[in-house]
Amino acid sequence: MEADVSGRLLVLTWHNVHPTWCFPARRGVGARGFAKQLAMCRRLANVVPLEDAARRLAEGRPLPPRAVALTFDDGYRDNLSVVLPLLRRLGLPATFFLVPGILDSTVTPWWEVVGWLIRRSTAESVVVDGRSFPLRHPGERARASSGVCELLKRRNADARAAVVEELRERCRPAGTPPGRDMFLDWSAVGEIARAGFGIGSHTCAHHIMARENAATQCEDLARSRRELESNLSVEVRHLAYPNGKRDDYDAATITGARSAGYAAAWTTRGGFCTEMTPPFELRRYVIDPARGAAAFPLLLRQYLAARADTDIGPVDAEPPCASSM
Numbered sequence: 363m364e365a366d367v368s369g370r371l372l373v374l375t376w377h378n379v380h381p382t383w384c385f386p387a388r389r390g391v392g393a394r395g396f397a398k399q400l401a402m403c404r405r406l407a408n409v410v411p412l413e414d415a416a417r418r419l420a421e422g423r424p425l426p427p428r429a430v431a432l433t434f435d436d437g438y439r440d441n442l443s444v445v446l447p448l449l450r451r452l453g454l455p456a457t458f459f460l461v462p463g464i465l466d467s468t469v470t471p472w473w474e475v476v477g478w479l480i481r482r483s484t485a486e487s488v489v490v491d492g493r494s495f496p497l498r499h500p501g502e503r504a505r506a507s508s509g510v511c512e513l514l515k516r517r518n519a520d521a522r523a524a525v526v527e528e529l530r531e532r533c534r535p536a537g538t539p540p541g542r543d544m545f546l547d548w549s550a551v552g553e554i555a556r557a558g559f560g561i562g563s564h565t566c567a568h569h570i571m572a573r574e575n576a577a578t579q580c581e582d583l584a585r586s587r588r589e590l591e592s593n594l595s596v597e598v599r600h601l602a603y604p605n606g607k608r609d610d611y612d613a614a615t616i617t618g619a620r621s622a623g624y625a626a627a628w629t630t631r632g633g634f635c636t637e638m639t640p641p642f643e644l645r646r647y648v649i650d651p652a653r654g655a656a657a658f659p660l661l662l663r664q665y666l667a668a669r670a671d672t673d674i675g676p677v678d679a680e681p682p683c684a685s686s687m
Contacts, residue, residue, distance in 0.1 A: 383477030457560030606630030
């Protein structure tokens with residue numbers, strides 16, 4: 363590992379901190395683990411504002427050694443109740459990638475609905491795309507929730523919504539589906555914006571872009587930026603692709619993002635950003651807060667420790683990154 367890493371940027375992203383239907387964990391573990399992760403970043407890295415760091419890279423200007431930027435996707439409500447106070451206390455900048463359709467309740471976060479349907483199902487199994495998922499015990503339900511979500515990511519929005527409705531009939535869930543209180547609204551997001559944190563677009567309806575046609579993508583991306591800027595009185599120049607893997611965006615997505623006025627876009631493809639990284643395929647690592655400091659893969663922890671005088675202790679073998687949405 364090179365001693366001077368001022369030409370590289372490491373970007374980390376989180377989603378929720380508290381457990382949800384789609385991302386379950388023991389209560390309290392996520393908040394404690396997240397606090398440890400931020401403390402580690404504060405102690406070992408130079409945490410920099412995302413947009414400023416990306417601009418410096420694009421212009422070939424140097425970054426501080428061990429430069430790290432922090433981002434948060436989807437707009438879960440614990441971003442306000444847990445994340446914001448910790449960032450303020452530690453004096454760390456961050457950027458929040460938001461979905462206007464979720465903020466105004468016109469878009470349902472389908473992945474959380476799927477998690478609820480399966481975990482509260484009264485059926486013993488469900489079949490999706492010809493694949494049978496047993497639901498006899500919690501472990502099977504966890505695997506089913508993850509497996510069904512992965513299958514649904516391959517569909518466009520209309521086809522995915524149809525499958526979710528079929529699941530509702532097949533699962534016959536007990537209880538009340540996840541409600542609006544899981545996510546931020548415009549008023550809550552306004553508090554984050556007024557506190558000086560960065561605001562970016564996570565699309566308008568959280569479509570997985572490459573599954574939609576070019577016209578739909580173009581309209582969605584332009585509308586998201588327009589609504590965020592209008593409602594929050596901020597400039598929105600950065601975009602994060604939902605799910606964010608290589609086949610989740612395409613040439614039409616990049617064209618639409620440029621046309622909508624974005625300066626850059628972020629994936630969830632792990633890796634460091636340099637001045638050679640394409641500006642609409644910038645890299646991020648998705649982090650699981652419940653794993654605490656152990657969530658950082660070996661490469662990331664070596665990067666954070668570079669030229670630091672602090673011993674970070676034993677390093678685990680590189681674990682997989684958390685799921686992205």
